[in-house]
Amino acid sequence: MIDCAVYVDGVRRDTDHDPDSLDETLAGLTGNDFIWVGVNNPTHDEMERLGKALRMHPLAVEDTIGAHQRPKIERYSDHVFISMRAVSYSDDDITTNEVNICLGARYLLTVRHGGASLVDARHRAEVSPDRLRHGPIVGLHAVVDSIVDHYESVAAELETDVGEVEASVFSPDRTEDSRRIYRLKRETLEFRHAVAPLRDPMSRFATVADPEALRPYFRDIADHLQRAVDAIDSIDSLLSNALNAYLAQLSVQQNEDMRKLAAGAALFAIPTALAGIYGMNFEHMPELSWAFGYPLSLALMGGVCWYVYRRFKKSGWL
Numbered sequence: 001m002i003d004c005a006v007y008v009d010g011v012r013r014d015t016d017h018d019p020d021s022l023d024e025t026l027a028g029l030t031g032n033d034f035i036w037v038g039v040n041n042p043t044h045d046e047m048e049r050l051g052k053a054l055r056m057h058p059l060a061v062e063d064t065i066g067a068h069q070r071p072k073i074e075r076y077s078d079h080v081f082i083s084m085r086a087v088s089y090s091d092d093d094i095t096t097n098e099v100n101i102c103l104g105a106r107y108l109l110t111v112r113h114g115g116a117s118l119v120d121a122r123h124r125a126e127v128s129p130d131r132l133r134h135g136p137i138v139g140l141h142a143v144v145d146s147i148v149d150h151y152e153s154v155a156a157e158l159e160t161d162v163g164e165v166e167a168s169v170f171s172p173d174r175t176e177d178s179r180r181i182y183r184l185k186r187e188t189l190e191f192r193h194a195v196a197p198l199r200d201p202m203s204r205f206a207t208v209a210d211p212e213a214l215r216p217y218f219r220d221i222a223d224h225l226q227r228a229v230d231a232i233d234s235i236d237s238l239l240s241n242a243l244n245a246y247l248a249q250l251s252v253q254q255n256e257d258m259r260k261l262a263a264g265a266a267l268f269a270i271p272t273a274l275a276g277i278y279g280m281n282f283e284h285m286p287e288l289s290w291a292f293g294y295p296l297s298l299a300l301m302g303g304v305c306w307y308v309y310r311r312f313k314k315s316g317w318l
Contacts, residue, residue: 003038003122010129022053029106034136036108038118054107067098067113071194073201079104085194086115086147089154092161092180094187096194101143108136110143121146134211141217148224151195155231158188162238169246174253181243188239192232199225263312271301
């Protein structure tokens with residue numbers, strides 16, 4: 001347990017971090033007062049103690065312990081369980097860390113498995129005690145909004161890298177872009193797995209969130225999720241187009257190389273043919289006994305090669 005505080009009338013009051021004292025703390029809460037517990041990488045025993053103190057459903061406790069949940073929103077009789085993926089991006093690499101949130105009538109439990117701290121989200125909620133008076137759902141909004149907002153930042157960074165790939169593919173230089181394109185497509189797929197499954201559940205949650213005054217805020221989160229999913233779809237489409245363009249460029253370059261090789265072979269074939277004819281040792285050959293026959297043959301070879309070279313150059317084969 002890394003942070004534990006009670007919010008009375010929207011104002012933070014630090015409390016004991018011992019899970020065994022949660023029963024007593026919860027019993028002393030009234031109105032919309034609530035306790036917010038933050039945990040990082042809990043052990044099985046720690047989560048069992050927290051789940052028992054908060055009267056969480058056994059399946060919710062089990063899902064919180066294992067960092068392998070698909071993003072989802074699960075409703076139980078007296079609390080809501082939300083599993084999300086916090087996403088970070090650096091050097092063409094997407095990293096995801098699971099964040100599990102349990103929302104009860106008088107408590108908010110956030111459990112993260114690695115990744116960045118949620119302290120900034122907590123601080124943003126604490127500077128608005130008027131909103132925190134609505135209860136733990138305000139803290140839930142602060143955490144979810146912080147994670148979802150970062151999705152759009154990651155999508156913007158991915159779009160920047162995709163732009164770099166496109167510029168490289170269509171540049172006149174010969175580049176090796178296929179490996180980076182494939183890597184970005186894999187990272188985009190992982191990003192999609194973190195974002196897309198939460199879109200529809202969050203839209204449904206936004207229509208039933210209580211109090212009703214907070215529903216527009218959750219609809220805003222649902223809208224940001226939709227924008228992130230749309231951005232992922234666009235990125236994936238751009239990467240597919242970039243890969244197809246790269247393969248087309250590669251094919252064109254190979255054809256151009258083959259044309260140059262064919263033109264070079266033709267240039268060598270001309271003197272080879274003339275030398276082969278004059279090397280057959282026939283008795284009666286044109287200009288064979290003439291003193292200028294050898295220089296004439298060389299001049300003929302050079303002239304014909306020069307003419308063919310100029311024609312290839314003009315047609316773009318060389």
